[in-house]
């Protein structure tokens with residue numbers, strides 16, 4: 144079936160997580176993504192392995208629907224293949240450390256000279272300018288430096304990283320948006336351009352509402368926070384406070400296990416119904432909670448009342464009960480809960496796949512649903528699985544040319560496919 148990005152070919156040099164999550168999305172949208180790997184492969188193939196000698200889940204979960212070619216860029220014959228592929232691709236993606244592509248002889252100016260229509264998309268920890276430009280970065284470094292960690296965690300505890308990979312996968316999303324915009328621009332002008340996304344910038348963007356609070360602090364207290372904020376110069380950690388205009392908190396439920404909580408938003412419009420359900424007419428009429436301002440002031444007492452009520456129910460029972468009252472709420476779902484959740488299953492968000500080395504495994508599905516061209520998820524490629532196919536189909540090389548490139552050390556021999 145024709146997909147939204149059918150006809151777009153991507154030369155994907157990206158590695159580890161930040162780039163590959165982005166290029167996997169592009170592949171799910173229908174682009175032909177050629178994963179261009181060193182002869183040793185993306186380092187994640189061998190990291191955190193759960194099955195001996197098989198590509199790790201770290202790799203398989205981030206590299207579906209791609210084709211793999213191995214080429215040694217430190218070899219002149221390998222560089223020749225790279226240049227020819229650049230001429231045949233619409234997009235080049237990479238997230239190497241600072242200066243790596245320059246050292247290989249392929250800065251943007253050179254890439255643009257080889258193919259003026261190509262969009263080159265780079266992720267760097269801190270971008271290509273500024274005092275941090277030469278530094279490498281990983282997920283938690285970006286969360287630390289982009290304001291994510293200082294605003295996450297309990298107010299009286301240390302800074303925390305979030306489980307959501309906002310530094311890596313969050314940056315990959317930003318890169319995809321930039322690439323799509325640059326391709327649209329190319330349709331109008333015929334010219335490619337350079338798209339750069341810094342992980343630190345992406346985390347700052349994802350922490351935007353924390354900057355709302357940073358500036359509000361100059362004018363007084365943040366009334367929605369459950370801790371005193373008077374005199375603070377920086378947005379504090381706010382635990383499970385809602386962070387929005389409505390009050391919210393994680394409420395403990397039955398039977399009291401580590402994930403037996405439900406997040407409840409006491410939206411202004413639902414207070415009357417909620418109060419009647421948990422404390423009858425008396426609570427609904429209690430002046431201490433009559434307005435959102437009063438509820439903010441007495442939120443400790445309000446949460447205690449809600450938690451007392453919640454202690455008789457499981458998180459699933461509470462979800463049903465509160466949704467009947469139109470109260471926005473969400474049980475804290477563990478990965479175990481999600482893996483067997485009917486809603487997740489029906490939306491194809493936990494997808495069973497096969498793999499020649501590891502057998503059955505699961506990937507998180509495509510979160511972007513297109514009505515006319517839905518994603519068709521296929522397993523990740525073995526290292527170099529498509530080297531010859533790409534050289535023949537994309538570059539038109541014949542067997543003797545491939546053999547002489549092989550002899551010249553341009554790429555490794557692909558591993559044998561499992562039966």
Ligand SMILES: CC(C)(COP(=O)(O)OP(=O)(O)OC[C@H]1O[C@@H](n2cnc3c(N)ncnc32)[C@H](O)[C@@H]1OP(=O)(O)O)[C@@H](O)C(=O)NCCC(=O)NCCS
Nearest residue numbers: 159160161180181214215216217238239240267268279280
């Ligand atoms: C993630 C990161 C810290 C990893 O650092 P690293 O493992 O030292 O890897 P680098 O990207 O710095 O270097 C890759 C090396 O592989 C080499 N290489 C890459 N592809 C190659 C190929 N096809 N053939 C031969 N060599 C290749 C590069 O030339 C480079 O070698 P060099 O150091 O001799 O120049 C770094 O890539 C980085 O900061 N990236 C940008 C930020 C980012 O995306 N971080 C999140 C990752 S999830």
